[in-house]
Amino acid sequence: GENVEQHPSTLSVQEGDSAVIKCTYSDSASNYFPWYKQELGKRPQLIIDIRSNVGEKKDQRIAVTLNKTAKHFSLHITETQPEDSAVYFCAASIKGQKLVFGQGTRLTINP
């Protein structure tokens, strides 16, 4: 079955700098890749997603890139702010069915 690896497990950046989180997946049939942000004690919230028919998607300070050949995708956050501090999860699925999540990245933005 699908396996998703996520790195790094923790990431600390200065406010205003960029943050990059990387994930790899194993099943070439996966075609939907969402990223979720989870604050302590809260539910996961979708921040951006990408389908396998595109290579990049942007939404303000957030972007995701997908390399289908290498089976990896990345989350890029620019101009980081303190409210970006949270745990971020990548996931992969086939046709939007069950999500297989990565292990998570704890992002800390230092003022």
Next chain:
Amino acid sequence: GAGVSQTPSNKVTEKGKYVELRCDPISGHTALYWYRQSLGQGPEFLIYFQGTGAADDSGLPNDRFFAVRPEGSVSTLKIQRTERGDSAVYLCASSLTGRGRSNEQFFGPGTRLTVL
């Protein structure tokens, strides 16, 4: 409209007891998912319903776990003979399905289950 809701928010039980966890999906969402999240880990898939039927139950860890969605809306996750290792946050999600639909899964707040 209202998001996904789950009850109870917290459940403390003793080893060997039976528990039921409830999920109310977003109205009109045909797909419903159960995940389990242990501390410091990503959510782990348990079961997925399309309408009333379980389309994929490959994530249920053993036969102590069972879920139903009899009318295609509310779902109940049932755990028999609970064990301390079942302690986790149980998350429910729902989504629209079909051609042209977003694949976004909307998560509920979760039920924190503690087995003593």
